[in-house]
């Protein structure tokens with residue numbers, strides 16, 4: 001379980017990123033966080049693995065405080081949390097396999113990983129992860145030879161090789177076209193269902209949020225203003241989260257800004 005207890009984040013300069021958040025996410029949930037740009041979605045997501053440090057309150061992962069964790073304990077907690085970024089964050093000149101093996105770095109000494117000495121167990125995990133996202137045949141290609149969608153699937157495989165029990169995905173499909181977007185979301189959903197990995201995703205398309213989430217959390221000005229099922233998240237609810245009517249650009253199936 002991920003638990004926020006009275007969590008606030010104030011950025012230097014005074015911007016409130018999170019305002020007194022209380023939140024519990026149960027194992028195996030597929031949570032989608034929605035809200036306008038600047039609402040605090042990234043801050044919320046990145047607080048979970050301490051990519052952003054919070055200002056007050058406490059965050060617990062499986063009952064242990066990650067907020068007060070240090071050194072080895074923090075590293076062990078962090079390696080259980082996979083992170084997926086909009087920009088994929090792969091080493092572009094390395095092979096797909098090496099990128100996936102990077103998920104094992106938290107388990108091995110720096111010396112061994114620098115030399116590329118990965119035991120069979122790690123290789124098995126890496127190949128198994130690539131298989132799950134249908135990327136096995138690309139294992140020896142360079143990451144920069146792949147399409148955006150394929151690169152994102154490699155980053156999902158890296159999180160699987162990491163044996164993450166939680167996956168955080170910050171706008172994972174924002175750089176992808178509609179078809180590839182669905183493939184990546186389908187991968188995340190399949191992994192969530194088959195492996196029970198708790199998944200927390202920031203998205204800005206409301207139809208995708210409804211389609212994939214088991215729970216939608218609406219954020220506005222650093223506060224949770226909606227927390228419910230996809231069925232409860234009607235257009236009116238989204239308008240309330242956004243503080244304005246939903247625009248067609250917020251639907252994947254809809255027109256883009258330029259086309260309006």
Ligand SMILES: Nc1ncnc2c1ncn2[C@@H]1O[C@H](COP(=O)(O)OP(=O)(O)OP(=O)(O)O)[C@@H](O)[C@H]1O
Nearest residue numbers: 011015016017035036037038039040041042043044
């Ligand atoms: N490093 C920073 N320094 C100062 N203010 C920041 C910083 N990062 C974010 N903020 C501010 O905190 C608020 C929340 O930002 P956050 O990135 O969490 O929003 P978001 O909902 O993820 O938006 P987007 O969809 O545009 O990424 C915004 O007002 C933003 O300008």
